[in-house]
Amino acid sequence: MPLILDGKKVRGEIAKTLRRKVEAFSPKPKLAIVQVGTNKESSAYVRQKKKFGESIGVLVDYLKAPEFITESELILKLKELNADSSVSGIIVQLPLPSALSVEKTINAIDPEKDVDGLTAVNEQLFKEGKPRFIPATARGIIELLEWYHLPLFDAKVAVLGRSKLVGAPTALLLKKKGALVTVCHSKTPNTKTITRRSDIIIVAIGKPKLITAEYIRRNRTQTVIDVGINARTEVGEAKLLEEIPRSVIVGDVDFDEVKDKVAAISPVPGGVGPMTVAALFENVVSAYEMQTVPV
Numbered sequence: 642m643p644l645i646l647d648g649k650k651v652r653g654e655i656a657k658t659l660r661r662k663v664e665a666f667s668p669k670p671k672l673a674i675v676q677v678g679t680n681k682e683s684s685a686y687v688r689q690k691k692k693f694g695e696s697i698g699v700l701v702d703y704l705k706a707p708e709f710i711t712e713s714e715l716i717l718k719l720k721e722l723n724a725d726s727s728v729s730g731i732i733v734q735l736p737l738p739s740a741l742s743v744e745k746t747i748n749a750i751d752p753e754k755d756v757d758g759l760t761a762v763n764e765q766l767f768k769e770g771k772p773r774f775i776p777a778t779a780r781g782i783i784e785l786l787e788w789y790h791l792p793l794f795d796a797k798v799a800v801l802g803r804s805k806l807v808g809a810p811t812a813l814l815l816k817k818k819g820a821l822v823t824v825c826h827s828k829t830p831n832t833k834t835i836t837r838r839s840d841i842i843i844v845a846i847g848k849p850k851l852i853t854a855e856y857i858r859r860n861r862t863q864t865v866i867d868v869g870i871n872a873r874t875e876v877g878e879a880k881l882l883e884e885i886p887r888s889v890i891v892g893d894v895d896f897d898e899v900k901d902k903v904a905a906i907s908p909v910p911g912g913v914g915p916m917t918v919a920a921l922f923e924n925v926v927s928a929y930e931m932q933t934v935p936v
């Protein structure tokens with residue numbers, strides 16, 4: 642069996658550290674999560690974030706906006722949260738209904754409260770090597786690899802997917818750690834050659850079980866990080882991400898086919914998902930500290 646990179650376990654360890662920090666804070670940090678509409682998957686994600694936040698003593702306001710809220714109404718709501726000094730961090734749960742511009746909405750968040758690190762200002766700071774908030778999934782992936790002491794310096798890493806949310810920031814962080822990164826996208830012609838010669842393969846493409854044994858070198862030396870979360874059927878009434886049955890959620894990697902050919906692999910669920918939640922709250926705690934510690 643390969644080493645299973647257990648994001649739930651690592652999240653538990655991060656929670657202990659965060660809980661100790663938050664215990665000393667008064668008033669408590671607060672995260673506002675804005676969800677537009679009633680997408681069941683999004684609701685399960687948000688409840689998961691709320692549960693984790695509250696478990697470490699952070700206040701979490703779950704604000705539900707109606708599906709047909711206008712862009713200006715949504716932006717006004719975000720401006721109110723920006724002005725509310727009790728709110729340390731703000732996130733807008735994606736995806737948004739197609740009538741709303743993600744860019745305009747996200748950029749309405751005060752960069753000092755943008756704990757997802759997605760505003761243009763924070764993206765630029767991150768690119769310049771002065772990150773204020775590292776996007777949570779990218780931060781979670783690196784923390785998972787580092788927790789298991791998987792070396793990044795000089796490692797050959799293939800990052801499949803180049804989205805602003807996951808692939809691009811993950812590739813950038815890895816480069817800063819000294820990894821030799823190759824980014825592949827949907828039109829890359831020789832992805833299998835690239836993945837086979839890599840030490841670490843990070844998959845964030847949103848294609849259920851696309852990565853099969855063909856993408857893997859056969860000597861059980863590689864590490865595979867599966868970021869994908871794909872619902873095969875309707876998510877149903879799961880209250881939390883972790884309650885969505887394994888039969889419903891699959892990753893981008895065919896876990897059963899790949900697991901015996903690699904040295905280490907992150908499962909779905911239970912790998913990157915929990916790390917993303919933990920990393921988000923690391924950002925919330927940093928936001929609180931930046932806002933309260935006099936400079």
Ligand code: NAD
Nearest residue numbers: 802803804807825826827845846847868869870913914917
């Ligand atoms: P996206 O659709 O924005 O981007 C997908 C990227 O994959 C694109 O850059 C595309 O070019 C690339 N791609 C598509 N097919 C490819 C292929 N065959 N080979 C190489 N690249 C290919 O998606 P996203 O927001 O980056 O999310 C990716 C996946 O990660 C989704 O399943 C999403 O649900 C999941 N996700 C998980 C977490 C988590 O916490 N675990 C967080 C965010 C997203």
